[in-house]
Amino acid sequence: xxxxxxxxxxxxxxxxxxxxxxxxxxxxxxxxxxxxxxxxxxxxxxxxxxxxxxxxxxxxxxxxxxxxxxxxxxxxxxxxxxxxxxxxxxxxxxxxxxxxxxxxxxxxxxxxxxxxxxxxxxxxxxxxxxxxxxxxxxxxxxxxxxxxxxxxxxxxxxxxxxxxxxxxxxxxxxxxxxxxxxxxxxxxxxxxxxxxxxxxxxxxxxxxxxxxxxxxxxxxxxxxxxxxxxxx
Numbered sequence: 001x002x003x004x005x006x007x008x009x010x011x012x013x014x015x016x017x018x019x020x021x022x023x024x025x026x027x028x029x030x031x032x033x034x035x036x037x038x039x040x041x042x043x044x045x046x047x048x049x050x051x052x053x054x055x056x057x058x059x060x061x062x063x064x065x066x067x068x069x070x071x072x073x074x075x076x077x078x079x080x081x082x083x084x085x086x087x088x089x090x091x092x093x094x095x096x097x098x099x100x101x102x103x104x105x106x107x108x109x110x111x112x113x114x115x116x117x118x119x120x121x122x123x124x125x126x127x128x129x130x131x132x133x134x135x136x137x138x139x140x141x142x143x144x145x146x147x148x149x150x151x152x153x154x155x156x157x158x159x160x161x162x163x164x165x166x167x168x169x170x171x172x173x174x175x176x177x178x179x180x181x182x183x184x185x186x187x188x189x190x191x192x193x194x195x196x197x198x199x200x201x202x203x204x205x206x207x208x209x210x211x212x213x214x215x216x217x218x219x220x221x222x223x224x225x226x227x228x229x230x231x232x
Contacts, residue, residue, distance in 0.1 A: 001229050002194055002199070002200060002201065002202060002225055002228075002229055003023045003024060003053065003178075003200065003201040003202070004021075004022045004023050004024070004201075004202060004221065004222055004225055005022065005023065005024045005025065005026055005056070005180060005201060005202065005203040005204075006020075006022045006024075006025050006026075006203075006204065006205070006206060006213070006218060006221070007025070007026045007028065007031065007035075007203060007204065007205045008025050008026070008027060008028075008205075008213050009027070009028050009029055009030070009031050009035075009038070009212075010042060010212065010213075011042055011045040011046045011049065012212060012213065013025070013212060013213035014027065014046040014049050014050055014051075014055070015049040016206075016213045016214075016215045016218055017051055017213065017218055018049055018050060018051040019215070020215065020218040020219045020221075020222045021219075021222040021223075021226070022051050022218065022221075022222055023051055023052065023053040024051055024053040024054055024055070024056060025046075025050065025051060025055055025056070026055075026056045026057075026058060026097055026125075026152075026203065027042070027043065027046055027055050027056070027057050027058065028058040028060075028097075029042070029058075030063070031205070033063035033064075034060075034063060034128075035058045035060060035097075035127075036058065036060050036061070036062070036063065037057070037058055037059050037060060037061065037079055038057065038058065040082075040083075040086060043055075043057060043083065043086075043087065044086065044087075047087065047090050047091070047092060047094075048091075050092045051092075052092070053092075053093060054090075054092035054093030054094060054095065055092065055093070055094050055095070056095045056096065056097050056123070056125055056150075057083060057094060057095070057096055057097065058096075058097045058127070059076050059079050059080055059083070059096050059097065059098050060076070060097075060098070060099075060127075061075050061076060061079070065101075066099055066100055066101045066129035066132065067100075067101050067102065067103055067108075068100050068108075068111065073100060073108075073111050073114065076098060076100075076111075076115065077114055077115065077118045080096055080098070080115065080118040080119055081118055083096070084118075084119070084120065084122065093122075093123060094122060095119075095122050095123030095124060095125065095149070096115070096119050096122060096123075096124055096125070097124075097125040097126075097127045097152070098112075098115045098124065098125070098126065098127065099112075099126050099127040099128070099129035099130065100112060100115075100129065101129055101132060101133065105132065105133055105134050106133055106134065106135075106138075106139070107126075107129075107130075107133060107139050107142050107143070109142060109146075112126065112142070112143065112146050112148070113146055116146050116147055116148070123149040123150065124147075124148045124149055124150070125148070125149065125150035125151070125152055125180065126143050126148050126150070126151050126152065127152050128152055128153060128154070128182070130143075130151050130152065130153045131153055131154050131155075131156050131157065131158070136153070136155070136156055136165065136169060137168075137169075137172060140169060140172055140173060140177075143177065144173070144176045144177055148177055149177055149178060150177060150178045150179075150180050150201070151169070151173075151177060151178075151179055151180065152180045152182055152203055153166070153169065153179065153180070153181070153182065153183075154166070154181075154182055154183030155168075155169060155181075155183070157183055159183060159184055160183045160184045161181055161182065161183035161184060161185060161189075161193045161197075162183070163193055163196040163197050166179065166181050166193070166196075166197040166199060167196060167197040167198060170197055170198050170199055170200070171198075175200075178200050178201050179197075179199050179200065179201070180199070180201040180202065180203045181193055181194070181197055181199035181201070181202050181203065182202070182203040182204060185202055185203070185204035186204060186206070186217065186221065187217060187220035187221045187223075187224050190202055190204065190221060190224065190225060191224050191225065191228045194225070194228060195228070202225070204221065206218040206221060
């Protein structure tokens with residue numbers, strides 16, 4: 001069964017995703033600039049209404065690029081520790097979505113290892129900074145070595161799912177971590193991407209025209225994926 005992750009930025013969105021049958025949410029603030037760390041209040045209010053596979057919490061201190069100073073890396077590490085402390089004992093899994101690059105565009109090995117240590121046993125996803133690196137195959141091995149559980153990626157495209165690259169990443173990962181396919185996915189195209197890539201997990205928004213998460217579109221997404229899974 002393909003795991004369905006819906007990206008939301010408030011507690012209402014978490015509830016909509018759960019009620020529609022999604023498996024997990026990524027919780028962020030400021031999706032208009034790619035997502036930042038949500039507030040403690042939103043995280044705490046979201047835990048009781050989370051889907052069964054829990055919440056992945058974005059930890060990102062600012063918009064813009066993913067090349068961080070030492071002070072910014074420390075801020076991310078400290079934030080992971082704070083969130084772990086107040087989510088400890090939650091009935092659902094709480095993981096973190098992080099990422100950092102060096103000036104040369106490659107993954108910042110030291111930073112990703114520090115994030116892993118700060119997260120302890122919590123699941124870690126490397127976010128779409130992955131799509132900015134010069135070698136996806138090399139980067140994937142770096143994250144496997146660092147014991148990350150997931151990589152969120154379009155396959156290197158700025159905005160749309162690249163099915164050939166995603167399929168190659170799924171094959172390379174070989175269940176050592178999970179590729180989470182993303183990139184403009186909605187109810188009308190997600191099954192086609194799943195069919196062509198074999199991705200074990202998918203990630204998408206379901207934005208309402210007036211803001212927030214669209215309950216009708218979320219139900220469509222879940223329904224078409226579940227129908228596809230039932231046929232295979």
